[in-house]
Amino acid sequence: MHKAGDVVLGGIFQVHFFSVFPDLSFTSEPQQPTCHGFDVVGFRRVQTMAFAIDEINKNTKLLPNVTLGYSLYDNCVKLGIAFRAGLSAVSGQEEQFILDETCAGTPPVIGIVGDAFSTHSIAISSVLGLYRVPMVSHSATCSCLSDRQKFPSFFRTIPSDAFQVQAMIQILKRFGWSWAGLLVSDDDYGLHAAQSFQSDLAQSGGGCLAYLQVLPWGNDPDELRRIVDVMKKSTACVVIVFANDSYMIHLMEEVVRQNVTGLQWMASEAWTTTTVLQTPDIMPYLAGTLGIAIRRGEIPGFREFLLQIRPDLHHNNSYGTSMVNQFWEFTFQCRFTPPPAGWLEAGGTLCTGQENLEDVETELLDVSNLRLEYNVYKAVYALAYALDDMLQCEPGKGPFTRHSCGNLKELEPWQLVHYLAKVNFTTTFGDQVSFDENGDALAIYDVMNWLWLPDGRTEVQNVGEVKRSASKGEEFTIDEDKIFWNFESKKPPRSVCSESCPPGTRMARKKGEPVCCFDCIPCSEGEISNKTDAMGCISCPEDFWSSPQRDHCVPKKTEFLSYHEPLGIGLTVASLLGTCMCAVVMGIFIYHRSTPIVRANNSELSFQLLLSLKLCFLCSLLFIGRPRLWTCQLRHAAFGISFVLCVSCILVKNMVVLAVFKASKPGGGASLKWFGVLQQRGTVIVLTSIQAAVCTAWIVSASPTPHKNTQYYNDKIVYECAVGSTVGFAVLLGYIGSLASLSFLIAFIARNLPDSFNEAKLITFSMLIFCAVWVAFVPAYISSPGKYADAVEIFAILASSFGLLVALFGPKCYIILLRPERNTKKAIMGREIQA
DSSP: OEEOOSEEEEEEEOOEEEEEOOOOOTTSOOOOOEEEEEOHHHHHHHHHHHHHHHHHHHOSSSSTTOOEEEEEEEOTTOHHHHHHHHHHHHTTOOSOOOOSTTOOSOOOEEEEEOOSSHHHHHHHHHHHGGGTOOEEESSOOOGGGGOTTTOTTEEESSOOHHHHHHHHHHHHHHTTOOEEEEEEESSHHHHHHHHHHHHHHHHHTSOEEEEEEEEOSSOOHHHHHHHHHHHHHSSOOEEEEESOHHHHHHHHHHHHHHTOOSOEEEEOTTTTTOSTTOSTTTHHHHTTOEEEEEOOBOOTTHHHHHHTOOGGGSOOOTTSSOHHHHHHHHHHTEEOSSOOTTTTTTTOEEOOSOOOGGGSOOGGGOOTTBSHHHHHHHHHHHHHHHHHHHHTOOTTSOSSGGGOOOOSTTOOHHHHHHHHTTOEEEOTTSOEEEBOTTSOBOOEEEEEEEEEOTTSOEEEEEEEEEEEETTTEEEEEEOGGGOOOOSTTOSOOOOOSSOOOOTTEEEEEOTTSOTTOEEEEEOOTTEEOOSTTOSSOEEOOTTEEEOTTSSSEEEOEEEOOOTTSHHHHHHHHHHHHHHHHHHHHHHHHHHTTTSHHHHTTOHHHHHHHHHHHHHHHHHGGGGSSSOOHHHHHHHHHHHHHHHHHHHHHHHHHHHHHHHHHHHTSTTOGGGGGGGSHHHHHHHHHHHHHHHHHHHHHHHHHSOOEEEEEOSSOSSEEEEEEEOSOHHHHHHHHHHHHHHHHHHHHHHHHGGGOSOTTOHHHHHHHHHHHHHHHHHHHHHHHHHOOTHHHHHHHHHHHHHHHHHHHHHHHHHHHHHHHTOGGGOSHHHHHHHHHHO
16 A cells, blocks of 8 residues: 655555465466455554554644655565565665656655564564664564664564563562463564563562463464463463464463363453454453553544545555455455456445445444554654654754765665654653664553453453653552452462461472472571561571561570579578578577586687578578679689688687597697687688688689570570689689598597587588588589579588588587586586596
């Protein structure tokens, strides 16, 4: 279809569905291929380009004094025919076209609108790009066409598949569909879309593909049956299809045959708005489909232009029958003169050319949903604005060599490419049209939903929008309340390989399966995950532990021997009881200080012994309560000094008893001079001072300090006193043990002395208790964890202190209080007299 003009634009469209190639042998005459199966929608796109050029020619502000023409070709959905059309449009162009009154021939085609198919556009643009002939496609979406090295003069008014893939992934994320199947056509469009989808989906982390299948070209029942079987066996409920309607027809026939329901279909722009699939047989399966559609636009005056179409207004082209005539015959089911043989006999009618288009139902006049037509409209205007910008160039200020400008007399296609790359205008519908550095248009898509109405009709409704702008980036909006879901629940389906792992667990990939298929493993003790689908668990800080749900860290429980727990209360009561008993005994001894039993064997040592025992009872309180620096330093020092003072008094008592016995024998009087009162005091002080020196050295060199021990329990912090120096603690205990052993030995030697009240026997028994307690203490202390170690040490202190108190002072208090008749010097010395 042609129209003359000063400058001619080419166009390649789909006007027929099928084609038959003639015999191409060398013996036959060359013939043209035959196209059949008229496409009314494709013809509407042809008329869109014709209308745009007619509108531009009437515009006095755009390309004034320049008339645009067109040469429009039918590709018949065949690569070979489309390639021939592209070369035909630009072939025969001379190096320079002289625009004057005597020129003859066809004006040059300076740019082409089309082709609709990516594969066709790749082939045609790869050749036209060598000569920098601009090609503006309204429908080719393959992301490969953005390669400026291979396609330097290719532009498009439809977004690249790269953005369409991103839009699909946005929808998947919005509804939580992380597990989907992908079906693609066996052509450049489908295969490149599959490559982009796999790459972008992996980078976005939005999900995984359950399967990827390539739809066969044509009707291949065995392959289609295999693909549908894969869909049935898969757990993925979402199926994404990048293919045109010709592929989908054969696929859906097999889906219907096997009755595969319960799937959520997602359509690429190639079949989102197609009506060929909206049949009563297929809609039960495709209802609720979500799809990406090309931006809808409005073209004022287009319907009126279409109503003016008349077959007698156009000349027949080289194929013998014009596109308009073929449309007329298809629409009104008539034939122009001369009709085919037998047409009239079979009841057919002749076309008059005066038929009214408004009297028939035709898709040509449906201008309510112009999408690809709107892209064609923008493509024609983009070429017109680029040409207008070039013609407005001021001489000497141009962008070319020596600041020259392009003009119609010496027009080169590459000059138009320069201006086309910088074109920027706004349509009457309010959309901005410009191209980026790759020749791609501003990315914008509508999100569509197939609504199945109760009366059986199908409405493809707009439910959202996806667009990308330089200022705001990618924007995605969708109205979920408007979406029709073809499920009993009327809600979006769940399509995941594995359900999300809740907080407190981590994801563990299943071997040999995609990353979306995983098991949920509970976090170990001391580790948490506080978000859904955590890749790993994190350890809690040292002073924290995991909650029972393993979803947050909680402070560890603290443990120490407290005054508020039963064990601490019991030991405190025992300590205070022992202290009180010492005080009572001391009161008894003070009250009866003049009696023989008190005065015997140095009453001063007895009072010192009672005082030291009281200190022993009280020092045990330092082991109860939360450890602090001063209590840690003081507890062992007080314990060591108190017990050394106690054992020193006992030791001196034993030595005095033994010295008195030796002095009673002939020649033994000299031994008493070494055990006077001053010597006894001095011995006690010296022995105690040694222990004080040991404690001082220990505290200065390696002081005991509070320590938070996390080794005993994972979920508890045990507050304890670190001894600082094990050697210091060992020396302290060893010194006490040495004095106790020496006291026991001397008391054992003096146990059979002839006094009727021989204190050595009591000392022997008390030292036996003392040593037994502390010998048992060492292994019990080492094996007891945490607060129980302190409890063992307190128990040893109290047990040994009570043992000494009862063994040494119990019999004396018994005589003083209950048997006063025995509290006489005669009674005490009675055994010696009997001997």
